[in-house]
Amino acid sequence: MTAAINLHAIKAIYLFELARTWRTLFQSIAGPVISTSLYFIVFGAAIGSRFTAVEGVSYGAFLVPGLVMMSVLTESVSNASFGIYMPRYSGTIYEVLSAPISAFETVIGYVGAAATKSIILGTLILLTARLFVDFSIAHPFWMVAFLVLTSVTFSLLGFILGIWADGWEKLQIVPLLIVTPLAFLGGSFYSISMLPPFWQKVTLFNPVVYLVSGFRWSFYGTADVPVALSLAMTALFLVICLGVVWWIFRTGYKLKN
């Protein structure tokens, strides 16, 4: 008798991927936490004290949501891409392909593990930040919602990247040339109202702006763009990523020849 959904397989992949996190704990959790702490020390505590408050929030506190978002989305991409690229590279993917497991279940396992890791990471960064600056969370429910949505969406993006890449270089190049610049220019360090009008328009093409803005709204109730728009854009991005993943498995792109 075969079950309609292979829960054991989802669990196996999920736990296997999380085990990889524990094995490389320092690299995957401690690294981002430490580097984010450095941002707080430099921009929040040291330089930030010279800055005026942004939209009524001290600069150090203003940074918190943006920095959490930045770490979460870059780590989601790199984690999820590595998680699926590694078995492709080593050849162990044969086992997943030959197993009685659907595309959907595979994605839940891999992306779920990567997103879980990002959520843990985001939470740890928030706790670390509390040591350096004082901040409050106005809408905890939406804070968690944005954190989860972003983690899942960018883990999906990472999964796609890990399937598209056919070399280590390609695997590195997208985070380096696209994700990191978008994250830096996505309003993590500034409010887009601080930009000249022309760049305010340009920056609206950056999806990260909507994530950071929405996430910051959940903390302080102020946002660069309406929060409904943030939510809609995040959901749109999620749907696009899901569509691409669906296409990948339907066509067997780079997985089956």
Place this chain on the structure above:
Amino acid sequence: MQPIIQVRGLEKTYASGFQALKGIDLDIRRGEIFALLGPNGAGKTTMISIVCGIVRASAGTVTVDGHDIVTDWRAARSLIGLVPQELTTEAFESVWATVSFSRGLFGKPPNPALIERILRDLSLWEKKDSKVIALSGGMKRRVMIAKALSHEPRILFLDEPTAGVDVELRRGMWEMIGRLRESGVTIILTTHYIEEAEEMADTVGVISGGRIILVEKKAALMEQLGQRQLTLQLQSPLPAIPAELSSYPLTLSEDGRKLVYRFDSQHEHTGIATLLRRLGDHGIDFTNLRTEESSLEEIFVSLVRERA
């Protein structure tokens, strides 16, 4: 009884334009050991990969215990364990973790007692906590077999199972495969070691250039195509085969001490009796004589050459 694997009109053309399979029809009987022989690039691995769901067929159908591998893939794949040719293992996982992972992946609840038994059977128990990367090639191969067995498959595919495994371990592996068969598992193996097929297989299939050339019970194959030869060790060296005996298919060794006679063991009159009398007539004495059957390897080589 319905065959456990039924392949019909299976074709595969890769994106590069290379046609690896050109219409394969094959039945594999329940509970047998089926050896698939063929030169490199004959399509062995492609065929296995299609049955296991790793490669998509261009045309044709495959059913596994009645389940179509495309429309009823979940049921079909649950029954199959695959040990691929390449040594591909998770490097940094422990043996125990990677084997348990495989069981979960195939939808089975954890069963530590079973995993323990498999690891003990494969002499891997002492290494259960070692990282896979720290193991020797032969051990990695056995880890892959353990992974394939972890979910209690009814059908086991072994693609070149004993490549890179030393002779003693190979014996052990053969014994294990024999035990699996006794427990009712159907085993399909591809191999370069003809002796492996000769030792274990019930049925032999020969594939060459993407086509099945022949499928035959091993014993029947050896009988049908088996040439026998009679080797006579001569008492004193012979300068040449006497002209009167030229009608016999005889060959003389270079030192003139060995005379080889080829005959068909299936034929009613093998001609041995008359040959020996004629030798006696010519005063050719021999100190020893022995007969041999041609090995599967010789049969195989001649088959592939014939059809090429």
